[in-house]
Amino acid sequence: xxxxxxxxxxxxxxxxxxxxxxxxxxxxxxxxxxxxxxxxxxxxxxxxxxxxxxxxxxxxxxxxxxxxxxxxxxxxxxxxxxxxxxxxxxxxxxxxxxxxxxxxxxxxxxxxxxxxxxxxxxxxxxxxxxxxxxxxxxxxxxxxxxxxxxxxxxxxxxxxxxxxxxxxxxxxxxxxxxxxxxxxxxxxxxxxxxxxxxxxxxxxxxxxxxxxxxxxxxxxxxxxxxxxxxxxxxxxxxxxxxxxxxxxxxxxxxxxxxxxxxxxxxxxxxxxxxxxxxxxxxxxxxxxxxxxxxxxxxxxxxxxxxxxxxxxxxxxxxxxxxxxxxxxxxxxxxxxxxxxxxxxxxxxxxxxxxxxxxxxxxxxxxxxxxxxxxxxxxxxxxxxxxxxxxxxxxxxxxxxxxxxxxxxxxxx
Amino acid sequence: xxxxxxxxxxxxxxxxxxxxxxxxxxxxxxxxxxxxxxxxxxxxxxxxxxxxxxxxxxxxxxxxxxxxxxxxxxxxxxxxxxxxxxxxxxxxxxxxxxxxxxxxxxxxxxxxxxxxxxxxxxxxxxxxxxxxxxxxxxx
Numbered sequence: 001x002x003x004x005x006x007x008x009x010x011x012x013x014x015x016x017x018x019x020x021x022x023x024x025x026x027x028x029x030x031x032x033x034x035x036x037x038x039x040x041x042x043x044x045x046x047x048x049x050x051x052x053x054x055x056x057x058x059x060x061x062x063x064x065x066x067x068x069x070x071x072x073x074x075x076x077x078x079x080x081x082x083x084x085x086x087x088x089x090x091x092x093x094x095x096x097x098x099x100x101x102x103x104x105x106x107x108x109x110x111x112x113x114x115x116x117x118x119x120x121x122x123x124x125x126x127x128x129x130x131x132x133x134x135x136x137x138x139x140x141x142x143x144x145x146x147x148x149x150x151x152x153x154x155x156x157x158x159x160x161x162x163x164x165x166x167x168x169x170x171x172x173x174x175x176x177x178x179x180x181x182x183x184x185x186x187x188x189x190x191x192x193x194x195x196x197x198x199x200x201x202x203x204x205x206x207x208x209x210x211x212x213x214x215x216x217x218x219x220x221x222x223x224x225x226x227x228x229x230x231x232x233x234x235x236x237x238x239x240x241x242x243x244x245x246x247x248x249x250x251x252x253x254x255x256x257x258x259x260x261x262x263x264x265x266x267x268x269x270x271x272x273x274x275x276x277x278x279x280x281x282x283x284x285x286x287x288x289x290x291x292x293x294x295x296x297x298x299x300x301x302x303x304x305x306x307x308x309x310x311x312x313x314x315x316x317x318x319x320x321x322x323x324x325x326x327x328x329x330x331x332x333x334x335x336x337x338x339x340x341x342x343x344x345x346x347x348x349x350x351x352x353x354x355x356x357x358x359x360x361x362x363x364x365x366x367x368x369x370x371x372x373x374x375x376x377x378x379x380x381x382x383x384x385x386x387x388x389x390x391x392x393x394x395x396x397x398x399x400x401x402x403x404x405x406x407x408x409x410x411x412x
Numbered sequence: 413x414x415x416x417x418x419x420x421x422x423x424x425x426x427x428x429x430x431x432x433x434x435x436x437x438x439x440x441x442x443x444x445x446x447x448x449x450x451x452x453x454x455x456x457x458x459x460x461x462x463x464x465x466x467x468x469x470x471x472x473x474x475x476x477x478x479x480x481x482x483x484x485x486x487x488x489x490x491x492x493x494x495x496x497x498x499x500x501x502x503x504x505x506x507x508x509x510x511x512x513x514x515x516x517x518x519x520x521x522x523x524x525x526x527x528x529x530x531x532x533x534x535x536x537x538x539x540x541x542x543x544x545x546x547x548x549x550x551x
Contacts (some may be wrong), residue, residue: 048522087521093503197517200503207507242501 003055006030008327010289013185016400021344027060027332035061036318039327044084044400045195047183052085056306056325057318062256062336062355064316065328069359072279073308075326076101077363083304083327090199093207094181094253096246098363105362111232111239113248113366115163115225116242120303121369124159125377130342131158132377136385146412147391151382152263153179153256154372163370164248165217165224170209176206178256178265181249185399188406191226203249210248211241215390225251240308256403258301261370263378263381264394264405265299270383271391280348281383290348297354298346303403305358330355331403388412415549416489419459422550423472425526426452426492427477428469429534430463439526446522450515454489458475481514496527496534497550 008029030037036059041052068075078101091099097108139150158174166174181202184195211384221227253282270277280287306327309320333355335343340352357365389412395402416422433439437516460505462476491510494500538546
């Protein structure tokens, strides 16, 4: 039976070119009236013409996103994780354990999870704080510039590089590739290329970096994630170069394209809601943890991830058939008015739990503790030492995956 | 020294898999629909295969047409052998410079999934020709 697509269309690229507020006006209708809606295939430049599927279920409410996240047996990650129908060759090369189910997912994730444990992150806290302080020194000294380049980008880039084992001389290149990789629908980054060409070029670039770095780590082991990966065994077998490279792509994108955006959106929110900025500054110790969570909710750097139903099921009363695509709209769930009163008000005293690192379950963000640590450090510095900082109009990244700010002028 | 004895050997093995793909009742119509022309320049031994999927023709060596193909690919014949046995990761091979590709990436990505079901067929071609050594050489 042919199923009709929802009247509220959230699949066009035009939809993703709208401002966050305009997009949410449509999503709010779905949240309220049809929180699980059938949508036509998503438009996008990572999809081969004529190769998109029949459509997908859009899950736009908080409860639904949490349910899908926590039920990996019903909602598989192994048959694609992007809203768009990205060719399998690219997903395989870029996704690593993000695009796997248990038990492979568990085994591969375990190889790196120790590096992100709260204990290991605590041990990194001093160096993260020192880096944040230095970045704000630089920001103040410059007086004006691009907030993204001066603050948002370098903090996660340097933190990730140090943990992973990417040398100073390679850092800029790796970060640039990871940043470009998620920009497959953004005309400014594409510069006339098509999205698949951009994805392939950045993938090949990151594979080349991973391959060279792995060779180096085999010869000279160090205390970093790459050294762990080149010597790790899963089921009695060493990881292949390709598996290590896929890990590298996943971690570099996850590290560089999320915290970066959260810092930019967070600073913008603090400037737009001066009462909250003042409140935070008035008692940093008390309000910083809440502010960090609200910034994560507000920013929602990852807007969508997809699952595939493994069996016939039902979500919020809507029947879903085995094999159908189910897309979680974190960007909508984090504005769900039934969970967050007045969701477009930035309020650092909120208590409700956001889905900023996913809605729980086995794919919950591995770097959550690390991201929180970076956000605490940088906003403590920014709020106390740059009270006069003002931001100009940002340039937003166009796409259906990362909620990004490519550039944003500042002045102190 | 590569695994293939000479250019003729490359055409008999790699060339054959293209001919079988085109003739295949399931895969053939799909490659025809994609309508691509691809020129493969192999090293060690030096050899050239030009495949015109639209017309369903495979050309070898001196017989390849002068017309510029939609996609040009360059690699060692050994790596082509590994690819057809499912032992070569294309992204990694491109990252290491083992495979060079010029042309439309989307067109290439359209063709790639068609190759996967042919891996077993290629191995069968080799076995049928008594070339188990090529299978072993791929690792």
